[in-house]
């Protein structure tokens with residue numbers, strides 16, 4: 001049922017904001033639903049995922065007009081206080097987005113432009129839980145609307161930051177110039193990852209076979225009780241990196257051990273991937 005593999009899904013995936021009235025085939029939805037059980041976020045947070053349908057009960061401004069034509073969403077809830085909750089949420093949702101892409105379902109992450117209260121009821125959200133973001137799913141219109149094109153232009157969605165500004169070797173004054181095919185592919189897959197407003201907050205420092213992931217926060221994306229979207233972005237990057245390396249049969253583990261390296265003031269250490277010996 002899946003068309004191609006993870007590397008192609010990462011390359012093919014793009015955000016879609018206009019959908020046709022065509023329904024997603026029940027078999028595909030079933031497949032997606034079954035995938036929920038396979039999701040294993042690296043830091044062990046429980047993510048309660050659901051496919052949510054709005055039909056008769058669709059509310060105006062559900063997505064503040066950002067999404068047109070879709071009434072099916074993937075939504076999830078996670079503890080507001082558990083360590084690495086935002087990263088695990090990003091990992092879990094992106095797992096589903098990539099599988100959806102393999103099923104030829106179009107998607108769009110929504111972290112800012114959706115009404116949380118409408119989803120809270122459907123997910124029976126408890127006091128200590130939050131819905132950091134949701135994902136619209138459906139059959140994207142072939143032609144992007146003018147509105148979608150404007151949103152993409154504002155976020156510069158078709159571009160990515162330069163390799164040398166994102167990836168470093170041994171210290172933060174040395175850009176990572178050359179590495180093995182598997183590592184360069186995996187880092188490139190991070191560059192293709194979606195991120196809130198396309199801010200690409202990930203910075204990665206390679207030390208031999210360990211990659212340290214840092215967050216460089218953008219103005220206006222501070223920690224927020226309901227959603228720390230840039231840490232969700234980090235979890236998405238973890239998944240792209242990990243899955244890309246698995247395609248080369250390279251496996252590693254996710255750990256939190258702050259490296260003894262001088263880091264720029266505006267960067268925050270999040271976690272590291274260490275190759276299995």
Ligand SMILES: Cc1cc2nc3c(=O)[nH]c(=O)nc-3n(C[C@H](O)[C@H](O)[C@H](O)COP(=O)(O)O)c2cc1C
Pocket residue numbers: 013014015017066108109110111112113114133151152155156157158192193194195196197198229232233236
């Ligand atoms: C955590 C997260 C939150 C996002 N929130 C929104 C949103 O609220 N509204 C929206 O239109 N797009 C949203 N996006 C989509 C990004 O704008 C998009 O991923 C980025 O511009 C790159 O474009 P691409 O996904 O087509 O590669 C979000 C993406 C992520 C990862």
